[in-house]
Amino acid sequence: MSEPRLPDRATSQTDEQELSTRLNSPYRDLLGSPTPPIYQTSLFTFDTYEEMLERFAERSDHPLYSRVDNPTVREFEQLMANAEGAERAAAFASGMAAISAALFAYVKPGERIASVRNVYPDAYRLFERLMRPLGIEVTYHDVGEFAANPDLLEGVKVAYLESPVSVTFEVVDLDQVVENARRHGTLTMIDNSWATPCFQKPLAHGIDMVLHSCSKYISGHSDTVAGVICGSQTAMEAITDISVPLLGGRLAALDAFLLIRGLRTLELRMERHNRSTEFIAAKLAAHPLVDRINLPRAGDIPSLTGHSGLFSIELSAQVEIARFCNALKLFNLGVSWGGFESLVLPISAGQAQKSERNALNEFGISPSLVRLNVGLEDAENLWADLEAALHQASTQT
Numbered sequence: 317m318s319e320p321r322l323p324d325r326a327t328s329q330t331d332e333q334e335l336s337t338r339l340n341s342p343y344r345d346l347l348g349s350p351t352p353p354i355y356q357t358s359l360f361t362f363d364t365y366e367e368m369l370e371r372f373a374e375r376s377d378h379p380l381y382s383r384v385d386n387p388t389v390r391e392f393e394q395l396m397a398n399a400e401g402a403e404r405a406a407a408f409a410s411g412m413a414a415i416s417a418a419l420f421a422y423v424k425p426g427e428r429i430a431s432v433r434n435v436y437p438d439a440y441r442l443f444e445r446l447m448r449p450l451g452i453e454v455t456y457h458d459v460g461e462f463a464a465n466p467d468l469l470e471g472v473k474v475a476y477l478e479s480p481v482s483v484t485f486e487v488v489d490l491d492q493v494v495e496n497a498r499r500h501g502t503l504t505m506i507d508n509s510w511a512t513p514c515f516q517k518p519l520a521h522g523i524d525m526v527l528h529s530c531s532k533y534i535s536g537h538s539d540t541v542a543g544v545i546c547g548s549q550t551a552m553e554a555i556t557d558i559s560v561p562l563l564g565g566r567l568a569a570l571d572a573f574l575l576i577r578g579l580r581t582l583e584l585r586m587e588r589h590n591r592s593t594e595f596i597a598a599k600l601a602a603h604p605l606v607d608r609i610n611l612p613r614a615g616d617i618p619s620l621t622g623h624s625g626l627f628s629i630e631l632s633a634q635v636e637i638a639r640f641c642n643a644l645k646l647f648n649l650g651v652s653w654g655g656f657e658s659l660v661l662p663i664s665a666g667q668a669q670k671s672e673r674n675a676l677n678e679f680g681i682s683p684s685l686v687r688l689n690v691g692l693e694d695a696e697n698l699w700a701d702l703e704a705a706l707h708q709a710s711t712q713t
């Protein structure tokens with residue numbers, strides 16, 4: 317297993333970073349608080365006309381209004397930018413708000429998005445139910461096609477990636493996609509929620525923008541819904557100028573505080589998820605009732621240095637999926653992932669979701685597939701739970 321690493325906090329003293337350093341440092345905070353205050357306020361006042369004028373003219377970084385800039389949110393954005401090796405980050409009220417903010421800043425009617433197949437199901441619904449009716453074309457491609465076909469991105473505005481993709485967990489070779497995208501002037505975006513900056517830093521491989529659902533590992537405690545976009549100053553300009561103020565789906569200060577707390581243990585948690593998952597995946601691989609395990613490994617592609625705790629298995633035809641799920645005691649049935657608790661999501665149940673454009677059906681996902689989220693509980697206990705449930709659900713017993 318490789319060591320997860322986050323870069324050290326930025327030390328350069330630009331105006332923007334000075335505020336964040338002040339907020340987070342016990343040595344700089346007048347009262348010695350090691351955590352930032354929660355600025356639970358909608359607006360910030362000015363002492364004088366001149367100070368207000370300076371702010372409107374963007375010659376000062378005094379906060380103005382929390383839809384635009386809130387110091388607690390800024391602190392989280394700075395930490396995320398540091399973690400991803402980005403110049404700038406913008407935080408949103410959900411992962412979907414971040415995804416739509418990134419796409420609507422860049423894609424216009426008549427333009428095309430090339431997305432990976434098996435993209436996150438609500439991103440798929442955004443493409444099909446909102447963007448396509450606006451005249452934005454969306455095409456879907458296997459991960460291998462993204463890497464291998466040098467002309468796939470000809471005429472494409474945005475290459476929308478997840479690596480690994482949702483549900484089936486195939487990985488995309490980021491270096492190959494970047495090479496192809498640069499040839500055609502295509503902007504690249506990746507949803508990095510699964511690997512986190514501990515195990516994959518896409519910007520270092522030339523990807524333009526990194527997105528996260530912070531509701532998952534960044535929060536780590538299943539108590540927040542949030543999202544973020546990270547990128548260069550140039551790449552982020554359209555997002556901070558257009559999507560942040562005008563779409564307005566911003567992160568709240570209290571949630572930013574929870575995410576800052578989550579980030580402090582991210583490396584520790586990811587190391588544990590990595591280790592427990594390695595142990596459980598090895599046990600599952602040796603089990604006669606498990607046909608297949610979909611779990612990417614460090615080195616499968618050059619950018620990946622570890623794996624998290626979310627993966628899927630295909631159960632043999634001799635396992636009744638409902639019985640398997642009901643027999644589990646430590647793994648609860650639930651959507652989402654990335655928190656303390658282990659979860660199981662049977663795809664056959666998700667395929668019954670009454671909603672237009674269900675990606676699980678439209679991409680033809682096998683109903684025998686079950687997604688597991690390995691949490692932070694004792695790994696031996698988790699394996700004992702899975703083993704007992706497999707035994708109970710086998711039609712041969």
Ligand SMILES: *Cc1c(COP(=O)(O)O)cnc(C)c1O
Pocket residue numbers: 410411412413436478482507509510528529530531532541542543652
């Ligand atoms: C959950 C998830 C999202 C959406 O994030 P929300 O915070 O729920 O809006 C996006 N991408 C992936 C891969 C996810 O798992």
